[in-house]
Amino acid sequence: MASQQLTRGEIEPLLDVWLETEFTFHAAGPVARALSKLEREEQDFVLDWIKRIATTHITLAFHFAKRAPDLLRRLDPRAIEAWAVQLCDTYDRAGMYAALAVAEQVDGYARTGQTHTEGALYDDIAGVLGNFVRGLSGRKLKVEQGDSVYTDSEKIVLPAITSLLASRDDNFKLAKARVALLWAQTRFGTLRVDIAAACAGYPHPDRALRQFNALETVRLTACIGRELPGLHREILRLMGILGDALPEGWQPLADRLNLADAQVEDSLSLLDTAYHLPDFQTWCHQGEMRPDAVANARAARLEKEKARFRIKLAELLEEHTSGEAPKKPASAEKPDIEVTPRDENGALEVEITLDGAPLAPPEDVKQLLTSIYLDFGEIPPEYLSPAGEGEYDPKLVFDQPEDPDSVWHGTYHEKGAELFPEWDHGRQHYRKNWCVMREKTVAPVHDSFYRDTLDKYAGVVKHLRRKFEALRDENRLDKRQTQGDEIDLDALIEALADAKDGREMSDRLFVRLHRAERNIAVAFLVDMSGSTKGWINEAEREALILLCEALELLGDRYAIYGFSGTTRKRCELFRIKTFDEGYGDEVKARISGIRPQEYTRMGFALRHMTKLLNQVEAKTRVLVTLSDGRPDDYFDVYRGEYGVEDTRMALLEAARTGIHPFCVTLDRDARDYLPHMYGAARYIILDDVRQLPVKVTDIYRRITT
């Protein structure tokens, strides 16, 4: 039997605590009354989320609580959950004002007044639709989450929830139709014209833009009808359900726009007529038009692509003529390059000919050409002169890795950084793009540290070598096998002699080549937080030297990284040795150069290493962390339970991808939290720092055999 409904009297004290009404003066009474009318299950659901959101911000939780009872009648719980997460994410990203705007938006979620809708959630559909749109011809568009439905000609933006229709399946179909229509805007020329200028001449440019959008929606829907007939049928069906139709007086315009040769120019010339027609009720699959976003993206793209294409063209030409001798002087004759785009039947192909002979452009050049064609409807002639030497600075044209330190000079930016999520224990959900991570290289210190360490541990090293050499596997011929590539003649002669003798003949007559494949990749993650200063830092460095010596013997692929950070905006991962690097003087100097930095924020580092490890091809992947204590960060919630839970989650994620995490810790005081934090990982606590160098190699030997 379901447990009893909570009464208002039971709910209100809970809200008083979570919303701290004594100080915030949020009126918990009416909320509690509304909640008391819900089923117990619904009450639990809403109360749980109020509590979770309150850990992020109390005002947000209050706004959620106010709207939740009404929403429950219209949306399914999954969609409400997605909305709650979006509230928190928006708050994380853009602050309270933006988050409250999201809270308002919810009123438009179910347009048809259906009693109950099952929304399609962005997170569920983005993967499929992203691949869907990349499969269509034209520029490779990205799908991103945002506050509305529009495109800037490079990305397509969808909201967190699509829920105009009743069933989840139909809502997915609707999102797909929206994506297709926005794709069509890029593909069939809508964004090629200066939309803002076209609308500027009217008394109400906003209205002109809406009518233009309507004209293009009609034209592009017809384009989709020719290009993707199956999808077109779906669109018509959805429009039928929602009652979308042409308003009065629009039919003649639509007749013109439905023709196969209708272009964006036709919509422009019809705009005048349309401006004086009644308002167009937006069709369900229609998005917004944002001319400013399009103009910004286009402005950033044009020059860059022109330069890129001309440089590529020069490369292509050089490749093509390099075999010919004698070389003509560059100025004597201009090469005759022709580029013909063919845009027929929905297939878009661009051909390049050089002096009449076709060239096969590589994939990146093809994509550049496609993108240029979509911007102009042709390849402008000035694009066809190859770039002269030094005409462009390739540094400016091609994306460069950002200097990780430059970010702290001048205004703060997140260019060149990688963003990682973090697990928020209170919210029971990830904070998206929360940690701003940059990779840096440890400044090498060329001193005698390496030699000193080897001298200090001479005995240990000798011992280690012996132990590790025993583990080494080599190619060898296995004799006397039942199956194999070759006959083992010794065994055969023996067997024949046995047979003549009347004894039983062995069937082990073959030799087989045994190929050694240890195939282990291991990443070491070293704590470089300030607390390691002194003994611990030295022990860590010594341990790394001994480890490298041992690993070189085994031939395992390994990488070493250090981590440290101050707040989520400055998470730093220090490269000491990458998987591809050899163990040379530079790496030794970097190990010697490891210095304690700031705080211990571990989640991002574990997530990044998980990613790196998964890129390495190996049968077994091991992630070993060396740290001196519990996670901690400067003036941040990371201290305490939050950090422990995030680290635990990051280790779980690693284990889920098939990595074997192993933690070595020096924290002697707080054994209580360790079993919980290292839940997914095996771990060992070292009591004495001085044991570290010797123990670590031994541990490694044990976990990989």
Place this chain on the structure above:
Amino acid sequence: MNARTLDPAHHLIKQEPYYEPVGDEIQLFEAAYRQQIPVLLKGPTGCGKTRFMEHMAWRLKRPLITVSCHDDLTASDLVGRYLVKGGETVWVDGPLTRAVRCGGICYLDEIVEARKDTMVVIHPLADDRRTLPMEKLGQLVEAPPEFCLAISYNPGYQSVLKDLKQSTRQRFVALEFDYPAAELERRIVVSESGVDAGMAEKLVKFAQMTRNLKGSGLEEGASTRLLVHAGKLISSGVDPVVACRSAVAQAVTDDADMLAAIRELSSSLF
């Protein structure tokens, strides 16, 4: 019912295998054959490399011996080995030796899959020596002028471990294959599967969509071969969306998200 057993060394292809030339590959191959230069076919899977070899074998009227290489293929699998028979050892020629002896065309399919040591065996055959040393017999087999060596590989795999060594690749004349242009591919689909031109055009467009996805989750787009499969299913009455799902989508990927995306593409198209 009895399956026919053929001896590849003496079997000649009687009927012309259907092949639509994309460029001048037929002339190039014939020229290389006359000049006794071995040939390397590059190109993605299912674009017609094997069919081309069958066609050339028919044209040149030579037996075709195909070896599909795998990562346990050893040198003795190609050259031959001693087997034990009634207390004696007997030597049995491998497919390469048989091709050399009968002056046929030996086609080593996906050569990079074979073990590294295997590739070295073909070196003396692939330069002007044109001999096959058989160390275990202490013999040297000289290839007759009719013998031809052809290998194929797919540069798309791009794995460091599976690259062709320079010492191997620089012995061959290379012919590059790619998926045929849309018009030609449509003709191939019509002729091989029996669907009408309109359906073939949609299939080709669908293949193009999957090829657009190469690199963003798909290792390889749909090959012409898969289109022919889908076309055959359609012409025997299967719904196009279902045919595309089973003959194409399921063949190129196992990833559930990718399958869903490809299904959305095909349902949009038909």
